[in-house]
Amino acid sequence: MxxxxxxxxxxxxxxxxxxxxxxxxxxxxxxxxxxxxxxxxxxxxxxxxxxxxxTVSEGTAPVNVGAASRIYVTLGSFSWDQDNDKIKIYISVEGAEQEKMVTDFKPMSVDIKFHDIHGKNYRFAIPKLNKEILPDKCKLVVKPTRVIVTLVKASKGNWLDLHFKEDKLKPNLEKEKDPMAGIMDLMKNMYEEGDDDMKKTIAKAWSDARSGKTADPLKNYP
Missing domain, CATH: 1.10.287 (Helix Hairpins)
Structure with a gap:
């Protein structure tokens, strides 16, 4: 100025x-x-x-509350069933309106947000599904007391669970071929991690077994 x-x-x-x-x-x-x-x-x-x-525009523009600032209550009450082609999830919630819902279907996840139900926002999400789905074919139907979500499976078959569960027991194929290798590794780990008394005990037991003083724990293996 x-x-x-x-x-x-x-x-x-x-x-x-x-x-x-x-x-x-x-x-x-x-x-x-x-x-x-x-x-x-x-x-x-x-x-x-x-x-x-x-400056005038900023002062008169309506406040837009973004999704990041919303607080959501997690919807944990649900049930589900399946057939060979699809999964159906039944979410217990009253007063949901389809036009106030935001759905995000992805190949390995589901995220559904329910806005303004009696002044509150709710959310149902599965961050990682058990198996892949076809997002474009998934849908939901709003009922007075529940919402029904239909997930279409990418491949036919039975799901053991909705959520992905990593198999922590990853077998070593070589050890499966040779059962004695697993026992050998176990004895080796016990010997290396044990104290002096443990090492002496394992060494003596192994020596006695090999000399015939005690039964050889590996005699049934080739």
Whole structure:
């Protein structure tokens, strides 16, 4: 704003000088400078006006509460069943409206948000499904006291659970081929991690078994 005022004052003085100047060269110089300042003033005025409009817009714009700021209550009451092609999930919730729901079906996840049910927001989500689904074919139906979600399986078959469960028992194929290798590893780990007494006990037991003093625990293995 200060810059705009300064430019106007400079222009006023230059125009005054132009009105009293007599020599052609001076008049030409004054006219050129007046044109430059006029152009600069126009740019400054336009920028100031745009800034003022943006400030007004921000002040009058309605507050939009984003999804990130919403608080959701987790919906944990549900049941499910399946056939060879699809899964059906029955979520117990009253007062849900389809137009106020946001669904996000992905190949390995489900996320359903229920907005403004008696002043609260609810959410049902499975971050990682047991197996893949076909998102484009999934759907939900809203009933007075529940919501029915239909997930279409990517491949036919029975699911043991809705949630993915990593198999922590990953067998070593080589050890499966050689059962004695697993026992050998177990004895080795016990010997390496044990104290001196444990090491002596394991060494003696192993020696006695091999010498025939006690039954060899591995005699049934080839």
């Amino acid at each position: 200060a810059e705009e005022q300064q430019l106007r004052q400079d222009l006023d003085e230059l125009r005054h000088l132009e009105s009293i100047a007599k020599r052609p060269r001076v008049l030409s110089l004054l006219a050129s400078e007046i044109r430059n300042l006029d152009a600069k003033l126009a740019r400054v005025t336009a920028a100031t006006s745009a800034a003022q409009q943006a």
